[in-house]
Amino acid sequence: MVIAVDGPSGSGKSSVCRAAASELGAAYLDTGAMYRAATWYCLQQEVGLDDHDAVEVAVEELPLNISTNPDHQVITVGQADVTEAIRDASISENVSAVATNPKARALLIASQRGIIDREGFIVAEGRDITTVVAPDAQVRVLLTASAEARLRRRGAQLGGTQDAEALKRQVLDRDTKDSAASNFTEAADGVAVLDSSDLSFQETVDSLISRVQLAQGART
């Protein structure tokens, strides 16, 4: 069974999907981490992010490894453990350049489909999982939250280190740029909306799990 979750920045995708996968005993795939790792690699190789062809080449040779264990997330690029580094503000502010590169997307999407097929029982989250990567997923959810809730959550998550302007760039402005590559603001046909604005973290996890259990019941 494949559980596909999309949504804007700070809606809770990574934390909610990781917790739900852990409770369900499923694998977990953070596709945003793959775009972040690709961006880290481009910056490390000093590839100009506006140079589309150079970004393509870099993503083609990207030596990426991403774990699918929800309880132990490790992301490596070659020998470098980039698990922490890809969350840096410098990556958040540059990642849209890779995410809006069509060839880079095609390469990463192919890799994501390979991981999903290999795992079988998996919660995969991002921006285009319900629509492009795994449109046939048995559970398809658009996880949303108000802009205010998303800014507040991201600010708290980063320990109050970012000022309001920086947070806006990393959350709202990035969503605007990313919208050019995929539509994650409206639910496509057959995709259920889960609005987490007024839910606690655990209520959001429980809501996702109950949708999975409903789908599991429908299959037996």
Ligand SMILES: Nc1ncnc2c1ncn2[C@@H]1O[C@H](COP(=O)(O)OP(=O)(O)O)[C@@H](O)[C@H]1O
């Ligand atoms: N329903 C919720 N209520 C309160 N906080 C939440 C909720 N969902 C997520 N969070 C918190 O918001 C922060 C951002 O969530 P994250 O999973 O990183 O979002 P995304 O992957 O969509 O960008 C995390 O610290 C997370 O624990």
Ligand SMILES: Nc1ccn([C@H]2C[C@H](O)[C@@H](COP(=O)(O)OP(=O)(O)O)O2)c(=O)n1
């Ligand atoms: N399936 C996906 C996943 C992420 N992206 C892009 C959009 C985002 O700016 C980056 C990083 O995604 P990530 O989910 O880590 O971002 P947030 O944690 O939600 O802020 O990758 C994408 O285009 N398609």
